[in-house]
Amino acid sequence: DAGVIQSPRHEVTEMGQEVTLRCKPISGHNSLFWYRQTMMRGLELLIYFNNNVPIDDSGMPEDRFSAKMPNASFSTLKIQPSEPRDSAVYFCASSLSNSLGPQHFGDGTRLSIL
């Protein structure tokens, strides 16, 4: 079975540019999570969706960040405009909701903002 698929795997862009990260969750999973990982702050939850509806976006750092889930098989995380401090690895994970069980992670997008 295919796992969580993220694209691109690496992104290098200049500050001020718009960045769009993409995620395809595991088929049948109805919860989707976006995380950011840095050395300083570790793994932080940015936002999560249940049945395509945003449930908790309290971790989204500021208005420059937005996330959407137009259908059960696709989600995007957008940063506009990007800043050097946004450089991090961004992970998407999915799970079966109401199970309080394991989350399945993609391999992440390594984002560098110059």
Next chain:
Amino acid sequence: SQQGEEDPQALSIQEGENATMNCSYKTSINNLQWYRQNSGRGLVHLILIRSNEREKHSGRLRVTLDTSKKSSSLLITASRAADTASYFCATDAGGSEKLVFGKGTKLTVNP
């Protein structure tokens, strides 16, 4: 703020030795999970222990949970070089689907 905090931050052992990592957390939980992250990859779920369980085994992994002390430990027995990775504990936020991860223990197993 971090819910789970792992200890030690880094651990280096020889192949064949056992590795023990600890996790402390602050608030009540429904379950605690351990994940592994290899360099450049996403996190992989290892084991989940529920708040009413005290010990759980999976292959060479043994997890304990002490809710009175708000702590858990992960023991990897007979370690292998392939066990080299970072290990994270994660706790749920009191019944929420949200998981809060610690900063991890970086384990190096030398051949």
